Amino acid sequence: MPAAVRRLAAAATALLLATGTGACSGPPGPQAATTRELTDNVTMIVPFGAGGGSDVAGRAIAAGLESVTTANITVENREGGAGAIGYSYLLTRRGDPNYLLATETALLTLPITADTEFDYTDFTPVMSLGEDFTLLVVRADSPLHGCAEAVDAARRERVIAGVAGAASLDNVVFTMVEQDTGTSFDRVPFDSGGEVIASLLAGRIDVASLNPSEVAGQLRSGDLRALCVFAEERYDYPGMTGIPTAREEGIDVAYGQFRGVLAPGGISDEALEAWLAASREFVAGDAYAEYVETSLMQPNPLYGADFGAYLDESNARLEGVLRP
Template structure:
């Protein structure tokens, strides 16, 4: 039985109840020439400053640069490893002026916890990037590679941090445990908190995005043990870091980043946002974001994104079974 997230979801339960009541009301048909007007919310279910928040702000700014008749505003609703924000977004059913900027924990969280949603409760619009993780340690740590971590973890658990219990960091730990290591996971609210804990000696190693650890590698505070990418990064600094696959570990982590809408929007509304987001991605801001954050560009839209989520969910069920 999955553990419930009652405390984390308590604040959003009233909103969800109200959404259910509002469904009883008859709503007018959406006109074929529908366009969003005024304020559009872009909800991100994590705290400001992390990778999800950054992606949401890039999406919002890129859409606003289209100079249409709307203004996208990012709203952070953190808590419960994403559960609070995503449960709250259920109340937006049928609202064409609401967007959700999310990532792969939207698949994995419902596999572990008893939450009132799955990814199928939202409308996929566009997957705009793929991300991965690398693993770092203090410069004086006794580990040189991720293979060293797994080997050390066969004898005693290695203390690691994680920004969320079911996100990308958790996938790294799951992959290493599948290869035979043991890990003691300390949860934190964001990648920034994980890296601060590593600096303070509270944990031994940390999985994190390549962009977030770059300054620590450049300063010499941290050393990189491996990446969880299928191939090395195409980058002067990060390109010198071997993959876990190169080190003999069957370990790879890929997460998606994308934009979804509430359930119950019309085809006209879905098509509008798909086209607008794809247009917004044709910008220097988006291209700089992909390059600076060492991401892989993606442009799966509509039904293709929906099919991807189905396949990804099947993979995650194997990981978290």
């Protein structure tokens, strides 16, 4: 288990013991009692199709929250509109604490890039698990051997970059790189990260910005190579410690996709406190550590108002990038 995950699990456990919500803390305190009152059938909405990163996250969170409450949590995929269908459905469940949604950066990018009936302030932030920072990857036989080389090549000639839609994290990252370096990539849109990888392997595109968990297998097999990671620090997962950050290569870009949980807007304070207590208990356990490690995420759990402040800051930054 990476050191960052171990440290966070220990800190979360200590917090639960201090606040009386841990399993070994004696008689349950007010938060623990509230947590156990979540006895209704609950629906976890995933606004994308089965098998993708959001689906994996939604199912992991649902199982984790179900394990620390008496709620029965069913995952329901409501895909379409690059996530807009699922978020629009949650909008109709205002005030109902028996609905949750597995959220990520599309929550912010969709209202900025498309005409939606919602924005992030219409929902109740519950928990952010951590962040995915994308890797710039190429085929093994690519002549490019670093992010700086990719940028220099884009200044001289056509470099084709695959992206999974205008609202995707990879499109945001390429936009940030272009704004920072004054260069331009010829972007080709696809419907999913899987299609981007297939096109990269087939040689139809030159570069792609993808989450580590999406390309871990191809990196291990040697079919793809990572040029850099768009993060503040290098990943400390095995096999990734040697991948430099973009900033190490002179490109001032670091931006991660969060993964977390929303509730509908307008839920009661008591319901929110129950979900917050359950979220903290989930993060303190092995299921959270296993999900983070398996998904190759950078753990950074945030709850309630802290998650809301993170969304405020991220939205302001994306407004500047996507609506310059």
